[in-house]
Amino acid sequence: MNTPISDTFRQQLQAMRADVLAQLRAQRGGKIGRAEAAANARETESDDWAQADAERDLAFAMEERESAELVAIDEALQRVADGSYGLCVDCGDAIATARLHANPVALRCVACQDKAEQASGATKPAGY
Ligand SMILES: [Zn+2]
Structure with a gap:
Protein backbone atom coordinates (compact mmCIF):
# COMPACT_ATOMS: atom_id res chain seq x y z
CA MET A 1 0.00 0.00 0.00
CA GLY A 86 -4.02 -1.37 5.79
CA LEU A 87 -4.23 -5.07 4.98
CA CYS A 88 -6.01 -7.37 7.40
CA VAL A 89 -3.49 -9.70 9.08
CA ASP A 90 -6.03 -12.52 9.06
CA CYS A 91 -7.73 -12.46 5.66
CA GLY A 92 -5.42 -10.10 3.73
CA ASP A 93 -8.24 -7.89 2.54
CA ALA A 94 -7.92 -4.13 2.67
CA ILE A 95 -9.15 -2.68 5.93
CA ALA A 96 -11.78 0.02 5.39
CA THR A 97 -10.21 3.47 5.26
CA ALA A 98 -12.81 4.79 7.70
CA ARG A 99 -11.74 2.12 10.19
CA LEU A 100 -8.09 3.07 9.77
CA HIS A 101 -8.94 6.71 10.33
CA ALA A 102 -10.73 5.76 13.56
CA ASN A 103 -7.95 3.41 14.63
CA PRO A 104 -4.75 3.77 12.59
CA VAL A 105 -3.15 0.78 14.35
CA ALA A 106 -5.99 -1.59 13.40
CA LEU A 107 -4.62 -5.00 12.41
CA ARG A 108 -7.79 -6.60 11.12
CA CYS A 109 -10.85 -5.82 9.09
CA VAL A 110 -14.06 -5.46 11.08
CA ALA A 111 -15.21 -9.02 10.34
CA CYS A 112 -11.91 -10.60 11.44
CA GLN A 113 -11.67 -8.33 14.46
CA ASP A 114 -15.13 -9.45 15.58
CA LYS A 115 -14.12 -13.08 15.12
CA ALA A 116 -10.86 -12.55 17.02
CA GLU A 117 -12.68 -10.88 19.89
CA GLN A 118 -15.31 -13.56 20.08
CA ALA A 119 -12.59 -16.21 20.09
CA SER A 120 -10.64 -14.56 22.89
CA GLY A 121 -13.63 -13.21 24.76
CA ALA A 122 -11.84 -9.87 24.89
CA THR A 123 -13.67 -6.61 24.95
CA LYS A 124 -12.63 -3.71 22.80
CA PRO A 125 -10.16 -1.40 24.52
CA ALA A 126 -11.62 1.98 25.32
CA GLY A 127 -11.33 4.40 22.47
CA TYR A 128 -11.00 1.82 19.78
ZN1 LIG B 1 -9.96 -9.72 7.68
Missing part, protein backbone atom coordinates in the same frame (compact mmCIF):
# COMPACT_ATOMS: atom_id res chain seq x y z
CA ASN A 2 2.46 2.57 -1.22
CA THR A 3 -0.07 5.20 -2.08
CA PRO A 4 -0.63 8.78 -0.98
CA ILE A 5 -3.07 7.38 1.57
CA SER A 6 -0.30 5.49 3.36
CA ASP A 7 1.52 8.83 3.65
CA THR A 8 -1.53 10.26 5.38
CA PHE A 9 -1.57 7.41 7.86
CA ARG A 10 2.16 7.54 8.35
CA GLN A 11 1.82 11.17 9.39
CA GLN A 12 -1.12 10.31 11.64
CA LEU A 13 0.83 7.46 13.24
CA GLN A 14 3.87 9.66 13.77
CA ALA A 15 1.65 12.26 15.44
CA MET A 16 0.15 9.56 17.69
CA ARG A 17 3.63 8.33 18.51
CA ALA A 18 4.71 11.83 19.51
CA ASP A 19 1.60 12.12 21.71
CA VAL A 20 2.31 8.83 23.48
CA LEU A 21 5.92 9.83 24.06
CA ALA A 22 4.78 13.19 25.42
CA GLN A 23 2.38 11.43 27.80
CA LEU A 24 5.12 9.11 28.97
CA ARG A 25 7.39 12.09 29.53
CA ALA A 26 4.66 13.91 31.46
CA GLN A 27 4.11 10.89 33.70
CA ARG A 28 7.77 10.97 34.46
CA GLY A 29 7.75 14.60 35.46
CA GLY A 30 10.16 15.26 32.64
CA LYS A 31 12.41 12.29 33.25
CA ILE A 32 13.03 9.98 30.37
CA GLY A 33 10.89 6.85 30.48
CA ARG A 34 11.87 3.31 29.78
CA ALA A 35 9.63 3.11 26.74
CA GLU A 36 10.96 6.38 25.45
CA ALA A 37 14.50 5.24 26.06
CA ALA A 38 13.77 2.17 23.96
CA ALA A 39 12.05 4.32 21.35
CA ASN A 40 15.13 6.47 21.11
CA ALA A 41 17.07 3.35 20.27
CA ARG A 42 19.32 3.73 23.28
CA GLU A 43 20.81 6.94 22.02
CA THR A 44 21.70 7.94 25.53
CA GLU A 45 22.77 6.08 28.63
CA SER A 46 20.42 7.62 31.15
CA ASP A 47 21.67 8.09 34.69
CA ASP A 48 18.10 8.73 35.79
CA TRP A 49 17.31 5.04 35.82
CA ALA A 50 18.00 4.28 39.48
CA GLN A 51 16.49 7.55 40.54
CA ALA A 52 13.36 6.81 38.57
CA ASP A 53 12.82 3.36 40.10
CA ALA A 54 10.23 4.42 42.67
CA GLU A 55 8.35 6.55 40.19
CA ARG A 56 8.51 3.76 37.70
CA ASP A 57 6.66 1.44 40.07
CA LEU A 58 3.91 4.00 40.50
CA ALA A 59 3.63 4.71 36.81
CA PHE A 60 4.13 1.12 35.81
CA ALA A 61 0.58 0.10 34.90
CA MET A 62 -0.06 3.29 32.98
CA GLU A 63 3.28 3.13 31.27
CA GLU A 64 2.74 -0.48 30.26
CA ARG A 65 -0.45 0.58 28.53
CA GLU A 66 1.28 3.49 26.83
CA SER A 67 4.18 1.25 25.88
CA ALA A 68 1.83 -1.27 24.30
CA GLU A 69 0.32 1.57 22.33
CA LEU A 70 3.77 2.70 21.28
CA VAL A 71 4.63 -0.81 20.10
CA ALA A 72 1.37 -0.97 18.12
CA ILE A 73 2.15 2.39 16.52
CA ASP A 74 5.70 1.35 15.66
CA GLU A 75 4.42 -1.89 14.15
CA ALA A 76 1.90 0.07 12.09
CA LEU A 77 4.68 2.38 10.88
CA GLN A 78 6.69 -0.70 9.98
CA ARG A 79 3.74 -1.96 7.94
CA VAL A 80 3.57 1.40 6.16
CA ALA A 81 7.27 1.03 5.37
CA ASP A 82 6.97 -2.52 4.03
CA GLY A 83 3.77 -1.83 2.13
CA SER A 84 1.48 -4.12 4.13
CA TYR A 85 -0.24 -1.32 6.00
Whole structure:
Protein backbone atom coordinates (compact mmCIF):
# COMPACT_ATOMS: atom_id res chain seq x y z
CA MET A 1 0.00 0.00 0.00
CA ASN A 2 2.46 2.57 -1.22
CA THR A 3 -0.07 5.20 -2.08
CA PRO A 4 -0.63 8.78 -0.98
CA ILE A 5 -3.07 7.38 1.57
CA SER A 6 -0.30 5.49 3.36
CA ASP A 7 1.52 8.83 3.65
CA THR A 8 -1.53 10.26 5.38
CA PHE A 9 -1.57 7.41 7.86
CA ARG A 10 2.16 7.54 8.35
CA GLN A 11 1.82 11.17 9.39
CA GLN A 12 -1.12 10.31 11.64
CA LEU A 13 0.83 7.46 13.24
CA GLN A 14 3.87 9.66 13.77
CA ALA A 15 1.65 12.26 15.44
CA MET A 16 0.15 9.56 17.69
CA ARG A 17 3.63 8.33 18.51
CA ALA A 18 4.71 11.83 19.51
CA ASP A 19 1.60 12.12 21.71
CA VAL A 20 2.31 8.83 23.48
CA LEU A 21 5.92 9.83 24.06
CA ALA A 22 4.78 13.19 25.42
CA GLN A 23 2.38 11.43 27.80
CA LEU A 24 5.12 9.11 28.97
CA ARG A 25 7.39 12.09 29.53
CA ALA A 26 4.66 13.91 31.46
CA GLN A 27 4.11 10.89 33.70
CA ARG A 28 7.77 10.97 34.46
CA GLY A 29 7.75 14.60 35.46
CA GLY A 30 10.16 15.26 32.64
CA LYS A 31 12.41 12.29 33.25
CA ILE A 32 13.03 9.98 30.37
CA GLY A 33 10.89 6.85 30.48
CA ARG A 34 11.87 3.31 29.78
CA ALA A 35 9.63 3.11 26.74
CA GLU A 36 10.96 6.38 25.45
CA ALA A 37 14.50 5.24 26.06
CA ALA A 38 13.77 2.17 23.96
CA ALA A 39 12.05 4.32 21.35
CA ASN A 40 15.13 6.47 21.11
CA ALA A 41 17.07 3.35 20.27
CA ARG A 42 19.32 3.73 23.28
CA GLU A 43 20.81 6.94 22.02
CA THR A 44 21.70 7.94 25.53
CA GLU A 45 22.77 6.08 28.63
CA SER A 46 20.42 7.62 31.15
CA ASP A 47 21.67 8.09 34.69
CA ASP A 48 18.10 8.73 35.79
CA TRP A 49 17.31 5.04 35.82
CA ALA A 50 18.00 4.28 39.48
CA GLN A 51 16.49 7.55 40.54
CA ALA A 52 13.36 6.81 38.57
CA ASP A 53 12.82 3.36 40.10
CA ALA A 54 10.23 4.42 42.67
CA GLU A 55 8.35 6.55 40.19
CA ARG A 56 8.51 3.76 37.70
CA ASP A 57 6.66 1.44 40.07
CA LEU A 58 3.91 4.00 40.50
CA ALA A 59 3.63 4.71 36.81
CA PHE A 60 4.13 1.12 35.81
CA ALA A 61 0.58 0.10 34.90
CA MET A 62 -0.06 3.29 32.98
CA GLU A 63 3.28 3.13 31.27
CA GLU A 64 2.74 -0.48 30.26
CA ARG A 65 -0.45 0.58 28.53
CA GLU A 66 1.28 3.49 26.83
CA SER A 67 4.18 1.25 25.88
CA ALA A 68 1.83 -1.27 24.30
CA GLU A 69 0.32 1.57 22.33
CA LEU A 70 3.77 2.70 21.28
CA VAL A 71 4.63 -0.81 20.10
CA ALA A 72 1.37 -0.97 18.12
CA ILE A 73 2.15 2.39 16.52
CA ASP A 74 5.70 1.35 15.66
CA GLU A 75 4.42 -1.89 14.15
CA ALA A 76 1.90 0.07 12.09
CA LEU A 77 4.68 2.38 10.88
CA GLN A 78 6.69 -0.70 9.98
CA ARG A 79 3.74 -1.96 7.94
CA VAL A 80 3.57 1.40 6.16
CA ALA A 81 7.27 1.03 5.37
CA ASP A 82 6.97 -2.52 4.03
CA GLY A 83 3.77 -1.83 2.13
CA SER A 84 1.48 -4.12 4.13
CA TYR A 85 -0.24 -1.32 6.00
CA GLY A 86 -4.02 -1.37 5.79
CA LEU A 87 -4.23 -5.07 4.98
CA CYS A 88 -6.01 -7.37 7.40
CA VAL A 89 -3.49 -9.70 9.08
CA ASP A 90 -6.03 -12.52 9.06
CA CYS A 91 -7.73 -12.46 5.66
CA GLY A 92 -5.42 -10.10 3.73
CA ASP A 93 -8.24 -7.89 2.54
CA ALA A 94 -7.92 -4.13 2.67
CA ILE A 95 -9.15 -2.68 5.93
CA ALA A 96 -11.78 0.02 5.39
CA THR A 97 -10.21 3.47 5.26
CA ALA A 98 -12.81 4.79 7.70
CA ARG A 99 -11.74 2.12 10.19
CA LEU A 100 -8.09 3.07 9.77
CA HIS A 101 -8.94 6.71 10.33
CA ALA A 102 -10.73 5.76 13.56
CA ASN A 103 -7.95 3.41 14.63
CA PRO A 104 -4.75 3.77 12.59
CA VAL A 105 -3.15 0.78 14.35
CA ALA A 106 -5.99 -1.59 13.40
CA LEU A 107 -4.62 -5.00 12.41
CA ARG A 108 -7.79 -6.60 11.12
CA CYS A 109 -10.85 -5.82 9.09
CA VAL A 110 -14.06 -5.46 11.08
CA ALA A 111 -15.21 -9.02 10.34
CA CYS A 112 -11.91 -10.60 11.44
CA GLN A 113 -11.67 -8.33 14.46
CA ASP A 114 -15.13 -9.45 15.58
CA LYS A 115 -14.12 -13.08 15.12
CA ALA A 116 -10.86 -12.55 17.02
CA GLU A 117 -12.68 -10.88 19.89
CA GLN A 118 -15.31 -13.56 20.08
CA ALA A 119 -12.59 -16.21 20.09
CA SER A 120 -10.64 -14.56 22.89
CA GLY A 121 -13.63 -13.21 24.76
CA ALA A 122 -11.84 -9.87 24.89
CA THR A 123 -13.67 -6.61 24.95
CA LYS A 124 -12.63 -3.71 22.80
CA PRO A 125 -10.16 -1.40 24.52
CA ALA A 126 -11.62 1.98 25.32
CA GLY A 127 -11.33 4.40 22.47
CA TYR A 128 -11.00 1.82 19.78
ZN1 LIG B 1 -9.96 -9.72 7.68
